[in-house]
Amino acid sequence: MRAVLRLLPVVATHRGRFVETVVWSVVAHVAVLAIALGLAAVVGRVVAGEAPALLAPALALCALGVVASTAAWRESWVSHDLAYRLIGLLRARVFDALRRALPSRTRHRRTGELVTTTVADIETLEWLYAHTAAQSLSALLVLAVSTVVSVTLDPLLLLVWVPLLVIGVAVPLATARRARRDSDALAVGAATVRSELLDTVRGLRELTGAGALGTQLDRLTEDTRALARTQVRESARLGLERGIADLTLALAALGALGIVLLDREAIAPADIPLAVTVAVAGLGPAAQIADLLRGASTLRASAERIGDVLDMPPAVDDSTTGHDGTPAAGETGLVLDRVTFAYDPARPVLDRFSLHVRPGEVVALVGPSGAGKTTAARLALRLWDPDGGAVRVDGTDLRSLPDAELRARVAVVPQSSPLLRGTLRTNITLGDPDATDAMVDAAARAAGLLEVTTGLPQGLDTLVGEHGSGLSGGQRARVAIARALLREPRVLVLDEPTASLDPEADTALMELLGRAEDRATLLIAHRPATIAAADRQVTLEPVPVR
Helix, strand or coil, X not given: CHHHHHHHHHHHHHHHHHHHHHHHHHHHHHHHHHHHHHHHHHHHHHHCCCCCCCHHHHHHHHHHHHHHHHHHHHHHHHHHHHHHHHHHHHHHHHHXXXXXXCCCCCCCCCHHHHHHHHHHHHHHHHHHHHHCHHXXXXXXXXXXXXXXXXXXXXHHHHHHHHHHHHHHHHHHHHCHHHHHHHHHHHHHHHHHHHHHHHHHHHCHHHHHHCCCHHHHHHHHHHHHHHHHXXXXXXXXXXXXXHHXXXXXXXXXXXXXXXXXXXXXXXXXXXHHHHHHHXXXXXXXXXXXXXXXXXXXXXXXXXXXXXXXHHCCCCCCCCCCCCCXXXXXXXXXXXXXXXXXXXXXXXXXXXXXXXXXECCCCEEEEECCCCCCHHHHHHHHCCCXXXXXXXXXXXXXXXXXXXXXXXXXXXXXXXXXXXXXCEEHHHHHHHHCCCCCHHHHHHHHHHCCCCCHHHCCCCHHHCEECHHHCXXXXXXXXXXXXXXXXXXXXXXXXXXXXXXXXXXXXXHHHHHHHHCCCCCEEEEECCCHHHHHHCCEEEECCCCCCC
């Protein structure tokens, strides 16, 4: 349970809520136990022919009922409030870890599958934070009270419910390994189905056009059936364990009656209902502990996967220490200084590559696919750090810049820019949430979004669907360019931004880029007219295989 214990310190951020949860849980459980024992005592006295005063016990039991219901309601409220606060905090930490670690140089796992699995794991921990610690403490208290009452009535009662308690706890322990396998299979299967479904929806048009939709649906169906088989197997195991738990409760009641028949002198007739009740009540903690153990495998697996995400090494070192932050004298613009980089250490993509893009200059980086053009763009944005050499902006090594300052200096328009659901304006202001309307309008006009020919009669109020649905490829490209221009970066890197633009829009954009005298622009392009409009071009050749 080391992985679970590692996540418990987040509770310290809301220790007051946690203590309140424990208090209300203890009050609720003790009140319920007192009601059960009180009713059993009253019934026993009545059955035995005694005539106790019923008004006082009735009022006391009613008061306990109010206390129990109020405490249970408050405990549920506080525990779930605590759980969702902690889950929110954990989500933020996991997202930060993913932000720092992705994109990774390796491609051993789909990002969608990783994210969906991690989100599901975080939701699983709601049970840990809301239904574990406080309830476990309450269960131990109930166990102690049941033991004291049993010894007071007849120590032989312990021989009835204590062995059954051990059995109830031992069953989930015995099936723990199987539960762990099923939990892992469920997590992987569910993540696979979600990722396959998302990929199918996103690529629906492409799959239909390629005649591959049927094959993809068959794959999705088989993955769904495999998940269903695992769920059925898990449900059968849980049903068996809960059936055994119910059987132990029945055996406890029968065992208590057996003790009464065998040891009639030890237990007064009026205490018979109390003896049966305490024998059954003593198994209440066993049921709670068994539930905890049944969920332990799932919790442990989820905690381990979350821990793995939190331990993922960052794609770049967030620390700005250890690098010389002194600007190179007289150097301006973007410089890649003898940069070496490899996804696979045995096959470098860039090998001592150098490039200098000066302010006011538009440089076209050309070369065949796989030569490292997009890699150079990502190094300029510091999605990765070079294995050798340095990347500098205005003479300052990117590794010595805080992240916020780096994002202010360098903007990149990738081949496929993500758009979010909203309007054109909200998508543009992602580049600078504090930008004024005048600044947004200027960036949009510079990107050509406000031209009549763009086909956007509602202008910046045009609605955008998920992933930019409702817009053409050219319109999406213009939004991405406007978003980058809004930040007024010192360095602008464009990776095939004009591929979706018509020739007239391409020409207008190149004229705009050429008018920026204080900005260095690196352009990755294949279109001959775009390359010809640049001030100069640099050819990047693939690194020979050694």
